Amino acid sequence: MDPAARSALAADIDAAARLKGSFKLRSGQVSDEYFDKYRFEADPRLLARVAAAMAxxxxxxxQVLAGLELGGVPIATAMSLATGTPAAFVRKKAKDYGTCLAVEGGSVAGLKVVMIEDVITTGGAVRDAARLLAEAGAEVIGVVCAIWRGEGPPRIEGLDLPVWPALTRDDLNAARGG
Structure with missing residues (x-):
């Protein structure tokens, strides 16, 4: 993606997803700012641009784009529609009814799979999904994410897979002048 398009996408994602107010964080702390990633995933035009940047x-x-529950699912679907590559959906854990599967959307056994995630900071959900995909017989070959918010270069501790982000925390910060 050319630098101008990258900058414009980062600015538009930041404008859509960065909220001001009073928010209780997962840590229990209260913040006057919150990044709501579902805001950019719910906007069809912005989601299409994110998918186009990631594809x-x-x-x-x-052979398969595996969207991670929950945020990776709409992105993987949009990428699948744009590229024609089949999608699968990885739950956080296998459901205990119906098919009782952790990986939905068809068999991934013996197929080369790329995990699709929205925002990665530490990669815990990605590690868990990689394990579930391997248990389903997939050959996981990498991770593509919309935004890398982790420290340093994109990598997930304990997972020997390449991580390719469309945008980074630095892109978002630059987009808002910080």
Missing amino acids: PLVPAGA
């Missing part, structure tokens, strides 16, 4: 990051030979 070229998918390595050649990938």
Whole structure:
């Protein structure tokens, strides 16, 4: 993605998702700012732009785009529609009714799978999903995310897979002048 398009996408995501107010964080702390990633995923035009920015990051030979519950699912679906690559959906844990599967949308056994995630900071959910995909017989070949918010270069501790972000925390900060 060219620098101007990258900057514009970061600015639009930041404008849609960064909220001001009083928010209780997962840590229990209260913040006057909150980044609501579902805001950019729920906007069809912005979601299409995010998917278009992520699609070229998918390595050649990938056979399935595996969206991680919950935020990776709409992005994987949009990418699948745009590229024609089949999608699968990875739950946080197997459901205990119906198919009782953790990976939905068809078998991934023996297929090269790229995990699709919205925002990654530490990668805990990605590690868990990689395990579930491996248990389903997939060959996981990498991770493509909309935003890397972690420290340093994109990598997930304990997971020897490449991580390709469309945007980083620095892109979002630059978009709002910080």
